[in-house]
Amino acid sequence: MVEIISWVLVPVLYLGALALYLMVAPAIALLRGLALTMELLAGHVRLLVGVLYRRTPEFRTLPPYRPQDEDVKAYRNYFFGPGYRDLRQLLTLERRSYIRTTGDSFRAVTSGQFVTPARHRAFTVPYGLTLHLGLCLGAAMALPPLALLLALHALLLVTLTGGARLVAGTLRATDRAVLRVRRLRTGMLCPHCFERVPYPAYDCPRATCRRRHADIRPGTYGILRRRCECEERMPTLLMLMSRDARLQAFCVHPNCEKPMNADAGHMPEAALPLIGGQAAGKTQLMAAMLLALENAAAAGGPAIKLADDESHSNYQVLREVLRMQGHTRATQKALPRAHSFVLGSGRSERLIHLFDTAGERFVNREETDALRYARAARTIVFVLDPMSVKAFWAALDAAPGPPLDRTLASTVDPEDVYAPSIQTVDAMNAPLKRSRLAVAISKTDLLAAHGLLPETLDDSARARTWLCEELGLRNLVQTMEHDFQEVRYFYTAAVADEEARVDASVGRFVEWCLRE
Ligand SMILES: [Zn+2]
Ligand SMILES: [Zn+2]
Incomplete structure (x- = not known):
């Protein structure tokens, strides 16, 4: 079973x-x-x-x-x-x-x-x-x-x-x-090395960090903002920086890397170089130009704001120069070479670099560097001291009246300054043929005091005739008119009265130079 x-x-x-x-x-x-x-x-x-x-x-x-x-x-x-x-x-x-x-x-x-x-x-x-x-x-x-x-x-x-x-x-x-609308397609001007900076480098805004960011534009490290190693966020574009949160820009050229103007890149820029011999009156003219702009702003004209601390302190020195009526030899301070300021307001703001190219000396590199800056200029100022022309003294010896202080004259002949300076600028492919030249006949206050000037001082054509006939500078005048698209002649008296009102001649001159 x-x-x-x-x-x-x-x-x-x-x-x-x-x-x-x-x-x-x-x-x-x-x-x-x-x-x-x-x-x-x-x-x-x-x-x-x-x-x-x-x-x-x-x-x-x-x-x-x-x-x-x-x-x-x-x-x-x-x-x-x-x-x-x-x-x-x-x-x-x-x-x-x-x-x-x-x-x-x-x-x-x-x-x-x-x-x-x-x-x-x-x-x-x-x-x-x-x-x-x-x-x-x-x-x-x-x-x-x-x-x-x-x-x-x-x-x-x-x-x-x-x-x-x-x-x-x-x-x-x-x-x-x-940037193209602001006419900064080729970059901004570095006030130290005189080179164009295609896009500045920026420092991290955190005081304890300050790491340098070479290129902040949108890409690998952020689209609208980027985060620094220190966790601080920073905008990636110039147009994303609000007016009070603008980052400090720096030059990107290897041997410079110095800070640029805070307004660089945010508005159109213009360079206004002053070419002229030593003691031709460039510094006084620069001071008078700034003061004239300040006076115009006070009288309802375009606002003027000095672009940086350096320009602020330089301006104090310039005012002192003006107060001493041109006796720059009396000041012990180093005279400022460049000056940056913002002219206008809102959409019409422009960053203007006014600078002295010390055109008579081309011995050191720094001097020619300054001329490189002139490449960016569409208007160039040539400061012509009539007292540096031999023909001026020849005519004067015959004239009666009190003697003029010869030590106030520039020792460099205008022709010896003009030719090498302009050749240097031209060799840098500056479009001179499309640029304007303002010839500032300097120290006219001294000449007027001795009765050495014609009656009308605000007429470019008469000033031209005066240069050709009285000073025998016809060759120079013709060369200038051949080199530039437009040449204007101005008598300028870089002096101010007790109330810091600048001579009217400077106002007219500045207005023409800064005209767009
Ligand atoms: Zn630089
Ligand atoms: Zn940082």
């Missing part, structure tokens, strides 16, 4: 049960597979949160982008590197997680159902095989959605990166357009 039970009944019952089980086995396998798929997808979400948001060490497989490793000490924009790093990390972690989760599930079934089963193997082996089949199914089912999710991630990243680059490019183009 026992034999019948164990060799017939039990196998028949077992096979019957197995047949019944086989009917539900596909459902079990399918459910186990689904469970694995869901587990793998949940694992993906966990990795996504970890890599993109939590950023804890276990989610890190590649070294991060750090500002201290960059050429520019700033954080990279997400779409210029870090985004791709995240995607690569996600792929690595996803692969590892997939292998681990699937492997763990298979191992759990093998040990639970085959190696150390809790029940008889006759029951656990078919169940274990069903689960294995389910796991194979689940592992395969998880692949398409995972691949799709990663592909969508990559697609989104590529699209946003393209968008970010497009926005950065558009902003740079807009900035270039704004």
